[in-house]
Amino acid sequence: MQEKLENILKACEQALEKEQNLNDLNNLKAAYLGKKGEIAALMMTLKDLSNEEKPKVGKLINEIKQQLEALFEAKRNALEQVEIEKKLKSEAIDVTLPGLKKSVGSAHLLSQIVEDIEAFFIGLGYEIKDGPEVESDHYNFEMLNLEQGHPARAMQDSFYIDPNRLLRTHTSPVQARTMLESGGNPIKIICPGKVYRRDDDDQTHSHQFMQIEGLVIGEKISMANLKGTLLAFIQYFFGKDRNIRLRPSYFPFTEPSVEVDVYSEEGKWIEVLGAGMVHPNVLKMGGYDPEKVQGFAFGIGVERLGILKYHIDDIRQFYTNDIRFLKQFKGGR
Ligand code: FA5
Numbered sequence: 001m002q003e004k005l006e007n008i009l010k011a012c013e014q015a016l017e018k019e020q021n022l023n024d025l026n027n028l029k030a031a032y033l034g035k036k037g038e039i040a041a042l043m044m045t046l047k048d049l050s051n052e053e054k055p056k057v058g059k060l061i062n063e064i065k066q067q068l069e070a071l072f073e074a075k076r077n078a079l080e081q082v083e084i085e086k087k088l089k090s091e092a093i094d095v096t097l098p099g100l101k102k103s104v105g106s107a108h109l110l111s112q113i114v115e116d117i118e119a120f121f122i123g124l125g126y127e128i129k130d131g132p133e134v135e136s137d138h139y140n141f142e143m144l145n146l147e148q149g150h151p152a153r154a155m156q157d158s159f160y161i162d163p164n165r166l167l168r169t170h171t172s173p174v175q176a177r178t179m180l181e182s183g184g185n186p187i188k189i190i191c192p193g194k195v196y197r198r199d200d201d202d203q204t205h206s207h208q209f210m211q212i213e214g215l216v217i218g219e220k221i222s223m224a225n226l227k228g229t230l231l232a233f234i235q236y237f238f239g240k241d242r243n244i245r246l247r248p249s250y251f252p253f254t255e256p257s258v259e260v261d262v263y264s265e266e267g268k269w270i271e272v273l274g275a276g277m278v279h280p281n282v283l284k285m286g287g288y289d290p291e292k293v294q295g296f297a298f299g300i301g302v303e304r305l306g307i308l309k310y311h312i313d314d315i316r317q318f319y320t321n322d323i324r325f326l327k328q329f330k331g332g333r
Contacts, residue, residue: 143176179286
């Protein structure tokens with residue numbers, strides 16, 4: 001028996017030496033130490049031995065069993081170590097390699113301009129408002145004194161979605177929405193947003209552009225307030241030396257109406273916005289008594305201001321996403 005056991009031990013040692021793989025090691029362990037393994041088989045033979053021999057042989061088998069267990073444990077540790085080292089090697093990072101440069105984006109020039117303008121008006125106590133870009137004919141035109149068939153509707157060629165809905169042609173519908181919301185209280189808001197017109201695209205026209213609407217309603221509001229506000233705004237935006245010119249104009253929702261030009265560095269007057277005193281009909285439809293309160297409103301063309309300030313040659317530069325153009329204005333956020 002002693003010899004048999006030593007042979008098993010030797011055979012196992014040899015088999016273990018060749019073993020390189022943890023899975024196979026488990027199979028080998030089962031063959032020696034498992035329920036149906038060699039040691040278990042020897043244990044089964046104990047019952048055939050005499051009472052005298054039984055404890056001796058039993059002890060011997062147990063000793064070999066313990067040795068075998070120690071051998072398997074040692075081999076398993078060794079193989080695991082090898083595996084860890086392999087993994088460490090394959091996952092090693094060469095920290096001396098040059099890193100990948102991440103390019104950081106920045107706010108689009110139009111967003112920078114809008115934020116700049118918002119900052120000015122917030123400073124004067126205005127609130128920022130929002131309105132839908134898909135607007136009803138009712139708010140885009142009718143509430144602004146432009147009933148169906150009004151000839152001035154032709155001034156703003158529109159993209160209709162169905163007979164009652166269109167992409168708003170200006171931010172002015174927010175005037176009407178805000179008046180109805182405000183329940184007759186004073187108003188001081190601006191509303192920046194996208195607007196859409198069926199204009200042919202050229203250097204100064206785009207079918208999609210941005211406006212910033214302004215609306216102030218209260219007691220004793222006059223044209224002088226409008227002019228003072230716009231002059232302060234233009235001088236904030238362009239610098240103190242700039243002047244503005246108010247030309248009489250026509251909008252159905254303001255009376256009187258003006259078009260505002262800025263004196264450009266090239267020595268020309270350039271139109272940047274439309275404005276006027278809110279028409280009594282518009283005040284009435286919005287729930288205000290034109291005998292008691294007055295208001296002024298304006299609609300700034302954001303791209304036109306940007307073109308003037310940053311000497312941009314073509315309005316389409318704002319929308320074609322040429323990275324060489326955009327990179328020139330990374331100064332903002
Ligand atoms: C209006 O849209 C009026 N709602 C403005 C207004 C508001 C008047 C409140 C009175 C009271 P107008 O169509 O002129 O007006 O447009 C206003 C500004 O938007 C223009 O001065 C111009 O700067 C800009 N604009 C107009 N059409 C285009 C276009 N196709 N592309 C780029 N900018 C444009």
